Amino acid sequence: MPSLxxxxxxxxxxxxxxxxxxxxxxxRMALESEGLRIEAAANGTLGLELLARVKPRVALLxxxxxxxxxxxxxxxxxxxxxxxxxxxITGYASVQNAVDSMKLGAFEFLTxxxxxxxxxxxxxxxxHHWGTYAPAPHLSVKRKAEPTKSLKSQTDxxxxxxxxxxxxxxxxxxxxxxxxxxxxxxxxxSYHARQLGIVQKKGKALHDFVADLHDVDAIVTRHQSKxxxxxxxxxxxxxxxxxxxxxxLMWTSRRLGIxxxxxxxxxxxxxxxxLEPQGRHEVQVCTGTACHxxxxxxxxxxxxxxLGIQPGETDSELKFTYKQVHCLGCCALAPVVKVDDAYYxxxxxxxxxxxxxxxxxxxPSAGEN
Numbered sequence: 001m002p003s004l005x006x007x008x009x010x011x012x013x014x015x016x017x018x019x020x021x022x023x024x025x026x027x028r029m030a031l032e033s034e035g036l037r038i039e040a041a042a043n044g045t046l047g048l049e050l051l052a053r054v055k056p057r058v059a060l061l062x063x064x065x066x067x068x069x070x071x072x073x074x075x076x077x078x079x080x081x082x083x084x085x086x087x088x089i090t091g092y093a094s095v096q097n098a099v100d101s102m103k104l105g106a107f108e109f110l111t112x113x114x115x116x117x118x119x120x121x122x123x124x125x126x127x128h129h130w131g132t133y134a135p136a137p138h139l140s141v142k143r144k145a146e147p148t149k150s151l152k153s154q155t156d157x158x159x160x161x162x163x164x165x166x167x168x169x170x171x172x173x174x175x176x177x178x179x180x181x182x183x184x185x186x187x188x189x190s191y192h193a194r195q196l197g198i199v200q201k202k203g204k205a206l207h208d209f210v211a212d213l214h215d216v217d218a219i220v221t222r223h224q225s226k227x228x229x230x231x232x233x234x235x236x237x238x239x240x241x242x243x244x245x246x247x248x249l250m251w252t253s254r255r256l257g258i259x260x261x262x263x264x265x266x267x268x269x270x271x272x273x274x275l276e277p278q279g280r281h282e283v284q285v286c287t288g289t290a291c292h293x294x295x296x297x298x299x300x301x302x303x304x305x306x307l308g309i310q311p312g313e314t315d316s317e318l319k320f321t322y323k324q325v326h327c328l329g330c331c332a333l334a335p336v337v338k339v340d341d342a343y344y345x346x347x348x349x350x351x352x353x354x355x356x357x358x359x360x361x362x363x364p365s366a367g368e369n
Contacts (some may be wrong), residue, residue, distance in 0.1 A: 016040040016124060017047030018062035018089065023112070027060060030116045031123060034325060044068025055081045058123055058131040063090040063097060074104045078287060085126040089114070096232055098270070105228045121290075155214050209247060215240055216251045227304040230266060234273060242278040242321075271289040279314045279321035281359045283307065283340040289326045294346070299335045300324060302349055306356060319360065 002291030013036040024040040061070040088101045091112040219236045223229035253260045268335035311324040
Protein backbone atom coordinates (compact mmCIF):
# COMPACT_ATOMS: atom_id res chain seq x y z
CA MET A 1 0.00 0.00 0.00
CA PRO A 2 1.24 3.61 -0.52
CA SER A 3 2.95 5.40 2.35
CA LEU A 4 0.69 7.27 4.73
CA UNK A 5 0.40 10.91 3.81
CA UNK A 6 1.02 13.51 6.49
CA UNK A 7 -0.77 16.83 6.58
CA UNK A 8 0.34 20.07 8.22
CA UNK A 9 -0.86 20.06 11.79
CA UNK A 10 -0.01 18.45 15.14
CA UNK A 11 3.51 17.21 15.91
CA UNK A 12 2.03 13.86 16.96
CA UNK A 13 0.07 11.92 14.37
CA UNK A 14 -1.33 9.03 16.42
CA UNK A 15 -1.82 8.36 20.13
CA UNK A 16 -2.28 4.71 21.14
CA UNK A 17 -4.15 4.14 24.42
CA UNK A 18 -4.00 0.44 25.33
CA UNK A 19 -3.04 -1.50 28.46
CA UNK A 20 -1.35 -4.25 26.41
CA UNK A 21 2.29 -3.42 25.77
CA UNK A 22 2.46 -5.72 22.75
CA UNK A 23 -0.37 -3.81 21.09
CA UNK A 24 1.16 -0.42 21.88
CA UNK A 25 4.57 -1.40 20.55
CA UNK A 26 3.14 -3.25 17.56
CA UNK A 27 1.16 -0.18 16.52
CA ARG A 28 4.17 2.06 17.14
CA MET A 29 6.48 -0.06 14.95
CA ALA A 30 3.96 -0.37 12.11
CA LEU A 31 3.05 3.32 12.03
CA GLU A 32 6.56 4.69 12.60
CA SER A 33 7.74 2.60 9.65
CA GLU A 34 5.43 4.81 7.56
CA GLY A 35 7.02 8.00 8.89
CA LEU A 36 4.35 8.88 11.46
CA ARG A 37 5.03 10.18 14.96
CA ILE A 38 3.47 8.01 17.66
CA GLU A 39 2.88 8.46 21.39
CA ALA A 40 1.35 5.83 23.67
CA ALA A 41 -0.33 5.53 27.04
CA ALA A 42 -0.89 2.40 29.14
CA ASN A 43 -4.31 3.34 30.57
CA GLY A 44 -7.24 5.70 30.18
CA THR A 45 -6.09 8.23 32.76
CA LEU A 46 -2.67 8.67 31.16
CA GLY A 47 -4.32 8.58 27.76
CA LEU A 48 -6.59 11.53 28.51
CA GLU A 49 -3.62 13.55 29.79
CA LEU A 50 -1.58 12.69 26.69
CA LEU A 51 -4.43 13.45 24.28
CA ALA A 52 -5.08 16.82 25.93
CA ARG A 53 -1.39 17.72 25.71
CA VAL A 54 -0.52 16.70 22.14
CA LYS A 55 -3.95 16.77 20.39
CA PRO A 56 -3.04 14.23 17.67
CA ARG A 57 -4.78 13.56 14.40
CA VAL A 58 -5.86 10.03 15.32
CA ALA A 59 -6.46 8.23 18.63
CA LEU A 60 -6.38 4.41 18.83
CA LEU A 61 -8.46 3.47 21.89
CA UNK A 62 -8.74 0.08 23.58
CA UNK A 63 -12.24 -0.45 24.98
CA UNK A 64 -11.38 -2.41 28.12
CA UNK A 65 -8.65 -1.06 30.38
CA UNK A 66 -8.17 -0.77 34.14
CA UNK A 67 -9.47 2.49 35.59
CA UNK A 68 -10.86 4.73 32.89
CA UNK A 69 -12.03 2.52 30.02
CA UNK A 70 -11.64 3.40 26.36
CA UNK A 71 -15.36 4.09 26.00
CA UNK A 72 -15.05 6.79 28.68
CA UNK A 73 -12.03 8.28 26.92
CA UNK A 74 -14.12 8.32 23.74
CA UNK A 75 -16.89 10.21 25.55
CA UNK A 76 -14.49 12.96 26.61
CA UNK A 77 -12.45 13.16 23.41
CA UNK A 78 -14.68 15.72 21.71
CA UNK A 79 -14.20 18.08 24.65
CA UNK A 80 -10.43 17.85 24.20
CA UNK A 81 -10.45 18.46 20.45
CA UNK A 82 -13.35 17.65 18.09
CA UNK A 83 -10.91 17.15 15.20
CA UNK A 84 -9.24 14.10 16.74
CA UNK A 85 -10.35 10.99 14.85
CA UNK A 86 -11.04 8.12 17.30
CA UNK A 87 -10.51 4.52 16.18
CA UNK A 88 -11.60 1.79 18.59
CA ILE A 89 -9.38 -1.33 18.87
CA THR A 90 -10.75 -4.19 20.94
CA GLY A 91 -10.68 -7.90 21.52
CA TYR A 92 -14.31 -7.76 22.66
CA ALA A 93 -16.07 -7.10 19.39
CA SER A 94 -19.86 -7.18 19.29
CA VAL A 95 -22.58 -5.32 17.43
CA GLN A 96 -23.59 -3.57 20.67
CA ASN A 97 -20.02 -2.42 21.39
CA ALA A 98 -19.74 -1.19 17.80
CA VAL A 99 -23.08 0.64 18.05
CA ASP A 100 -22.12 2.29 21.35
CA SER A 101 -18.73 3.33 19.95
CA MET A 102 -20.15 4.75 16.71
CA LYS A 103 -22.80 6.66 18.65
CA LEU A 104 -20.00 8.34 20.58
CA GLY A 105 -18.20 9.33 17.39
CA ALA A 106 -15.81 6.44 16.67
CA PHE A 107 -14.55 6.62 13.09
CA GLU A 108 -13.81 2.91 12.86
CA PHE A 109 -14.00 -0.27 14.94
CA LEU A 110 -11.07 -2.72 14.66
CA THR A 111 -11.18 -6.18 16.17
CA UNK A 112 -8.01 -7.65 17.69
CA UNK A 113 -5.96 -9.30 16.40
CA UNK A 114 -5.86 -7.16 13.24
CA UNK A 115 -3.50 -7.24 10.30
CA UNK A 116 -0.85 -4.55 9.92
CA UNK A 117 -2.25 -3.63 6.51
CA UNK A 118 -5.70 -3.22 8.07
CA UNK A 119 -4.27 -0.91 10.75
CA UNK A 120 -2.35 1.18 8.21
CA UNK A 121 -5.35 1.49 5.90
CA UNK A 122 -7.66 2.55 8.75
CA UNK A 123 -5.20 5.12 10.09
CA UNK A 124 -4.67 6.44 6.53
CA UNK A 125 -8.40 7.05 6.21
CA UNK A 126 -8.52 8.55 9.70
CA UNK A 127 -5.76 11.04 8.85
CA HIS A 128 -7.56 11.95 5.64
CA HIS A 129 -10.78 12.44 7.62
CA TRP A 130 -8.91 14.71 10.06
CA GLY A 131 -7.86 16.85 7.10
CA THR A 132 -11.43 17.25 5.89
CA TYR A 133 -12.91 18.22 9.26
CA ALA A 134 -15.21 21.21 9.32
CA PRO A 135 -17.82 22.19 11.95
CA ALA A 136 -21.29 21.20 10.81
CA PRO A 137 -23.02 24.27 9.34
CA HIS A 138 -26.48 25.21 10.55
CA LEU A 139 -28.39 25.09 7.29
CA SER A 140 -31.75 26.73 7.01
CA VAL A 141 -33.77 25.75 3.97
CA LYS A 142 -37.00 27.54 3.22
CA ARG A 143 -39.90 25.17 2.82
CA LYS A 144 -43.38 26.02 1.69
CA ALA A 145 -45.84 25.44 4.49
CA GLU A 146 -48.78 24.70 2.22
CA PRO A 147 -50.42 21.34 2.94
CA THR A 148 -50.02 18.60 0.33
CA LYS A 149 -52.99 18.50 -1.99
CA SER A 150 -54.33 15.32 -3.56
CA LEU A 151 -53.66 15.28 -7.30
CA LYS A 152 -56.83 15.29 -9.42
CA SER A 153 -55.26 15.16 -12.88
CA GLN A 154 -52.00 14.94 -14.82
CA THR A 155 -52.06 18.72 -14.94
CA ASP A 156 -52.02 18.85 -11.13
CA UNK A 157 -49.10 16.41 -11.13
CA UNK A 158 -47.24 18.57 -13.67
CA UNK A 159 -47.73 21.69 -11.54
CA UNK A 160 -46.45 19.86 -8.47
CA UNK A 161 -43.40 18.71 -10.46
CA UNK A 162 -42.66 22.31 -11.49
CA UNK A 163 -42.87 23.43 -7.86
CA UNK A 164 -40.45 20.64 -6.93
CA UNK A 165 -38.09 21.76 -9.74
CA UNK A 166 -38.23 25.34 -8.40
CA UNK A 167 -37.26 24.17 -4.91
CA UNK A 168 -34.53 21.93 -6.36
CA UNK A 169 -33.08 24.94 -8.24
CA UNK A 170 -33.11 27.02 -5.04
CA UNK A 171 -30.88 24.35 -3.47
CA UNK A 172 -28.34 24.66 -6.27
CA UNK A 173 -29.62 22.03 -8.72
CA UNK A 174 -30.74 22.29 -12.33
CA UNK A 175 -33.99 21.14 -13.96
CA UNK A 176 -32.09 18.64 -16.12
CA UNK A 177 -30.28 17.39 -13.03
CA UNK A 178 -33.57 16.81 -11.25
CA UNK A 179 -34.95 14.93 -14.24
CA UNK A 180 -31.84 12.74 -14.37
CA UNK A 181 -32.10 12.00 -10.63
CA UNK A 182 -35.77 11.03 -10.98
CA UNK A 183 -35.02 8.72 -13.91
CA UNK A 184 -32.28 7.00 -11.88
CA UNK A 185 -34.66 6.51 -8.95
CA UNK A 186 -37.36 5.13 -11.26
CA UNK A 187 -34.90 2.58 -12.64
CA UNK A 188 -33.88 1.63 -9.11
CA UNK A 189 -37.53 1.14 -8.15
CA SER A 190 -38.05 -1.20 -11.12
CA TYR A 191 -34.84 -3.08 -10.34
CA HIS A 192 -35.88 -3.50 -6.70
CA ALA A 193 -39.25 -4.94 -7.73
CA ARG A 194 -37.54 -7.37 -10.13
CA GLN A 195 -35.01 -8.31 -7.44
CA LEU A 196 -37.88 -9.41 -5.22
CA GLY A 197 -39.54 -11.24 -8.06
CA ILE A 198 -42.61 -9.02 -7.72
CA VAL A 199 -44.51 -8.07 -10.88
CA GLN A 200 -46.07 -4.70 -10.18
CA LYS A 201 -47.53 -1.83 -12.08
CA LYS A 202 -45.10 1.05 -12.31
CA GLY A 203 -47.18 3.21 -9.98
CA LYS A 204 -47.27 0.53 -7.28
CA ALA A 205 -43.52 -0.14 -7.57
CA LEU A 206 -42.81 3.59 -7.23
CA HIS A 207 -45.21 3.89 -4.30
CA ASP A 208 -43.46 1.09 -2.36
CA PHE A 209 -40.05 2.49 -3.30
CA VAL A 210 -40.91 6.00 -2.08
CA ALA A 211 -42.40 4.57 1.13
CA ASP A 212 -39.05 2.86 1.81
CA LEU A 213 -37.21 6.16 1.34
CA HIS A 214 -39.60 7.85 3.78
CA ASP A 215 -38.85 5.08 6.27
CA VAL A 216 -35.13 5.87 5.95
CA ASP A 217 -35.86 9.57 6.48
CA ALA A 218 -37.79 8.82 9.67
CA ILE A 219 -35.01 6.60 11.02
CA VAL A 220 -32.26 9.09 10.16
CA THR A 221 -34.26 11.91 11.77
CA ARG A 222 -34.76 9.82 14.91
CA HIS A 223 -30.96 9.59 15.16
CA GLN A 224 -30.60 13.34 14.54
CA SER A 225 -28.85 12.75 11.19
CA LYS A 226 -25.63 11.90 13.03
CA UNK A 227 -23.02 10.03 11.02
CA UNK A 228 -21.84 8.39 14.22
CA UNK A 229 -25.20 6.64 14.41
CA UNK A 230 -24.69 4.77 11.12
CA UNK A 231 -24.65 1.25 12.57
CA UNK A 232 -27.78 1.79 14.66
CA UNK A 233 -29.49 3.42 11.67
CA UNK A 234 -28.73 0.35 9.55
CA UNK A 235 -29.97 -1.91 12.34
CA UNK A 236 -33.23 0.05 12.47
CA UNK A 237 -33.62 -0.19 8.69
CA UNK A 238 -33.05 -3.94 8.85
CA UNK A 239 -35.54 -4.31 11.70
CA UNK A 240 -38.05 -2.52 9.50
CA UNK A 241 -37.41 -4.48 6.28
CA UNK A 242 -35.73 -7.69 7.58
CA UNK A 243 -32.80 -6.90 5.24
CA UNK A 244 -30.94 -3.93 3.69
CA UNK A 245 -32.22 -3.12 0.18
CA UNK A 246 -29.74 -1.26 -2.01
CA UNK A 247 -32.01 1.76 -2.54
CA UNK A 248 -32.40 2.25 1.22
CA LEU A 249 -28.61 2.09 1.64
CA MET A 250 -28.27 4.62 -1.18
CA TRP A 251 -30.75 6.96 0.51
CA THR A 252 -28.98 6.57 3.85
CA SER A 253 -25.74 7.53 2.07
CA ARG A 254 -27.32 10.67 0.69
CA ARG A 255 -29.04 11.71 3.89
CA LEU A 256 -25.91 11.27 6.06
CA GLY A 257 -23.37 12.40 3.46
CA ILE A 258 -21.44 9.15 3.91
CA UNK A 259 -19.92 7.50 0.81
CA UNK A 260 -21.79 4.40 -0.35
CA UNK A 261 -18.55 2.44 -0.18
CA UNK A 262 -18.23 3.14 3.53
CA UNK A 263 -21.84 2.09 4.16
CA UNK A 264 -21.29 -1.17 2.27
CA UNK A 265 -18.14 -1.78 4.34
CA UNK A 266 -20.21 -1.64 7.52
CA UNK A 267 -23.11 -3.63 6.06
CA UNK A 268 -20.84 -6.46 4.93
CA UNK A 269 -18.60 -6.49 8.02
CA UNK A 270 -21.25 -7.38 10.61
CA UNK A 271 -23.03 -10.73 10.35
CA UNK A 272 -26.18 -9.15 11.79
CA UNK A 273 -26.77 -7.41 8.45
CA UNK A 274 -28.15 -9.03 5.29
CA LEU A 275 -27.94 -7.62 1.77
CA GLU A 276 -30.17 -10.40 0.45
CA PRO A 277 -33.99 -10.41 0.69
CA GLN A 278 -35.20 -12.15 3.85
CA GLY A 279 -38.60 -13.55 4.73
CA ARG A 280 -40.89 -11.95 7.27
CA HIS A 281 -40.44 -15.06 9.41
CA GLU A 282 -37.11 -16.75 10.16
CA VAL A 283 -37.07 -20.52 10.65
CA GLN A 284 -33.96 -22.07 12.19
CA VAL A 285 -33.25 -25.72 12.83
CA CYS A 286 -30.39 -26.76 15.11
CA THR A 287 -27.84 -29.20 13.62
CA GLY A 288 -25.57 -29.43 16.69
CA THR A 289 -24.46 -32.77 18.07
CA ALA A 290 -27.37 -33.27 20.49
CA CYS A 291 -29.95 -32.40 17.82
CA HIS A 292 -28.16 -34.36 15.10
CA UNK A 293 -28.24 -37.65 17.01
CA UNK A 294 -31.95 -37.07 17.71
CA UNK A 295 -32.86 -36.93 14.03
CA UNK A 296 -32.32 -33.23 13.17
CA UNK A 297 -31.51 -34.17 9.53
CA UNK A 298 -34.94 -35.75 9.16
CA UNK A 299 -36.58 -32.74 10.80
CA UNK A 300 -34.68 -30.44 8.45
CA UNK A 301 -35.89 -32.40 5.41
CA UNK A 302 -39.48 -32.16 6.67
CA UNK A 303 -39.21 -28.37 7.05
CA UNK A 304 -37.76 -28.04 3.54
CA UNK A 305 -40.64 -30.07 2.14
CA UNK A 306 -43.27 -27.97 3.95
CA LEU A 307 -41.74 -24.61 3.02
CA GLY A 308 -40.57 -25.60 -0.46
CA ILE A 309 -37.09 -24.17 0.12
CA GLN A 310 -33.68 -25.49 1.15
CA PRO A 311 -31.57 -24.25 4.10
CA GLY A 312 -30.14 -20.81 3.30
CA GLU A 313 -33.04 -19.91 0.98
CA THR A 314 -36.02 -17.54 1.12
CA ASP A 315 -39.33 -18.34 -0.54
CA SER A 316 -40.50 -16.31 -3.54
CA GLU A 317 -43.22 -14.56 -1.51
CA LEU A 318 -40.72 -13.44 1.17
CA LYS A 319 -42.71 -15.20 3.90
CA PHE A 320 -40.00 -17.53 5.23
CA THR A 321 -36.22 -17.64 5.38
CA TYR A 322 -34.91 -21.06 6.38
CA LYS A 323 -31.53 -21.52 8.08
CA GLN A 324 -29.54 -24.31 9.70
CA VAL A 325 -27.55 -23.25 12.78
CA HIS A 326 -24.97 -25.06 14.90
CA CYS A 327 -26.59 -24.46 18.29
CA LEU A 328 -29.72 -22.80 19.68
CA GLY A 329 -28.77 -23.41 23.33
CA CYS A 330 -31.71 -25.73 24.03
CA CYS A 331 -30.08 -29.17 23.89
CA ALA A 332 -32.60 -30.66 26.34
CA LEU A 333 -35.35 -30.05 23.76
CA ALA A 334 -33.43 -31.64 20.87
CA PRO A 335 -34.11 -31.60 18.03
CA VAL A 336 -35.00 -27.90 18.20
CA VAL A 337 -36.69 -25.55 15.76
CA LYS A 338 -36.86 -21.79 16.29
CA VAL A 339 -39.48 -19.75 14.43
CA ASP A 340 -38.92 -16.03 14.97
CA ASP A 341 -38.60 -15.83 18.79
CA ALA A 342 -40.39 -19.10 19.66
CA TYR A 343 -38.66 -22.45 20.32
CA TYR A 344 -40.19 -25.88 19.58
CA UNK A 345 -38.80 -29.23 20.74
CA UNK A 346 -39.11 -32.15 18.30
CA UNK A 347 -42.28 -30.88 16.59
CA UNK A 348 -44.28 -33.31 14.45
CA UNK A 349 -45.17 -32.60 10.83
CA UNK A 350 -48.72 -31.72 11.92
CA UNK A 351 -47.38 -29.27 14.53
CA UNK A 352 -45.01 -27.69 12.00
CA UNK A 353 -47.87 -27.21 9.52
CA UNK A 354 -49.89 -25.41 12.20
CA UNK A 355 -46.91 -23.23 13.20
CA UNK A 356 -46.32 -22.16 9.60
CA UNK A 357 -50.05 -21.59 8.98
CA UNK A 358 -50.18 -19.31 12.03
CA UNK A 359 -47.32 -17.32 10.53
CA UNK A 360 -49.19 -17.03 7.23
CA UNK A 361 -52.23 -15.62 9.01
CA UNK A 362 -50.15 -12.60 10.05
CA UNK A 363 -48.66 -12.06 6.58
CA PRO A 364 -49.48 -8.79 4.76
CA SER A 365 -51.18 -8.86 1.39
CA ALA A 366 -49.13 -9.43 -1.76
CA GLY A 367 -46.83 -6.58 -2.69
CA GLU A 368 -46.46 -5.24 0.83
CA ASN A 369 -43.10 -5.34 2.58
